[in-house]
Amino acid sequence: MPEPKRSSLLCPNCRKLISADEPRCPYCGTSRPAAIWHNNALTRGLGREDTLVNWVIFLNVGMFILALLLNPAGTRVSFNPLTVLAPSDLSLLRLGATGTIPIDRLHRWWSLLTANYLHGGILHIVFNMMAFRQLAPFVIREFGPYRMISLFTLSGVGGFLVSYLAGVALTIGASAAVCGLIGAALFYGKNRGGTYGQAVYKQVSGWVVGLFVFGLLVPGINNWGHGGGLVCGALLAYLLGYRERRPETLFHKSLAGICAALTVLSLGWAVIGAVFLRFAG
Numbered sequence: 001m002p003e004p005k006r007s008s009l010l011c012p013n014c015r016k017l018i019s020a021d022e023p024r025c026p027y028c029g030t031s032r033p034a035a036i037w038h039n040n041a042l043t044r045g046l047g048r049e050d051t052l053v054n055w056v057i058f059l060n061v062g063m064f065i066l067a068l069l070l071n072p073a074g075t076r077v078s079f080n081p082l083t084v085l086a087p088s089d090l091s092l093l094r095l096g097a098t099g100t101i102p103i104d105r106l107h108r109w110w111s112l113l114t115a116n117y118l119h120g121g122i123l124h125i126v127f128n129m130m131a132f133r134q135l136a137p138f139v140i141r142e143f144g145p146y147r148m149i150s151l152f153t154l155s156g157v158g159g160f161l162v163s164y165l166a167g168v169a170l171t172i173g174a175s176a177a178v179c180g181l182i183g184a185a186l187f188y189g190k191n192r193g194g195t196y197g198q199a200v201y202k203q204v205s206g207w208v209v210g211l212f213v214f215g216l217l218v219p220g221i222n223n224w225g226h227g228g229g230l231v232c233g234a235l236l237a238y239l240l241g242y243r244e245r246r247p248e249t250l251f252h253k254s255l256a257g258i259c260a261a262l263t264v265l266s267l268g269w270a271v272i273g274a275v276f277l278r279f280a281g
Contacts, residue, residue: 007021099164153259163224175226182207
């Protein structure tokens with residue numbers, strides 16, 4: 001009697017080919033790799049680094065366009081490249097800019113999340129998204145997609161919390177979260193060591209130096225947010241680990257799910273409130 005054929009699949013965690021009836025991945029130890037919670041449209045999408053990166057970029061671009069449309073009369077159009085196509089402060093405040101004004105006066109603690117997806121001009125969003133596109137694929141490869149979500153989200157919140165405690169009145173931008181990815185990459189290179197780790201550490205250190213010089217030379221940069229995001233990213237990388245030391249677990253996936261859900265809920269709340277105020281007024 002012929003032996004029944006055994007189907008195979010890619011482990012949802014380490015992406016190695018295994019038998020579909022394995023109770024546990026023999027490579028990384030993931031429990032029940034064939035289970036539906038490991039294999040659905042969402043998790044398959046997260047397994048592709050370009051999909052996750054594009055989602056974050058599309059969300060940032062969408063919020064930037066919405067900020068322009070909510071108050072077109074207040075949009076600043078100038079010959080200054082740093083302020084060309086800049087949404088009005090009112091639009092940004094309504095959509096979830098953070099700082100002492102939104103938090104102390106309006107009690108908008110959720111703005112620590114939403115401010116990560118708002119930008120003050122076309123060059124602001126272009127520079128941040130270019131940096132994100134360069135860093136995110138590396139972080140996804142070395143930490144995994146779920147840890148990348150947590151690193152990006154929590155570093156942004158941590159960076160803006162530091163800037164709030166430092167007294168920054170109004171601030172926006174993905175740069176605090178992007179600095180968190182830089183901090184995570186910095187920790188990875190230093191902790192991993194070896195030729196590859198040293199190369200990563202050296203290259204990312206150049207980013208840190210450039211970021212520091214840029215913050216000193218260009219006015220209006222939230223250096224508190226950048227520094228806070230950098231430190232938070234390194235600390236989170238230490239706490240969460242990276243793939244070579246620890247595969248992504250249910251904890252990592254749950255934390256990423258909480259971060260994603262809170263982000264969507266906060267942005268949804270901000271958009272609904274901003275649209276209501278725009279047309280009610």
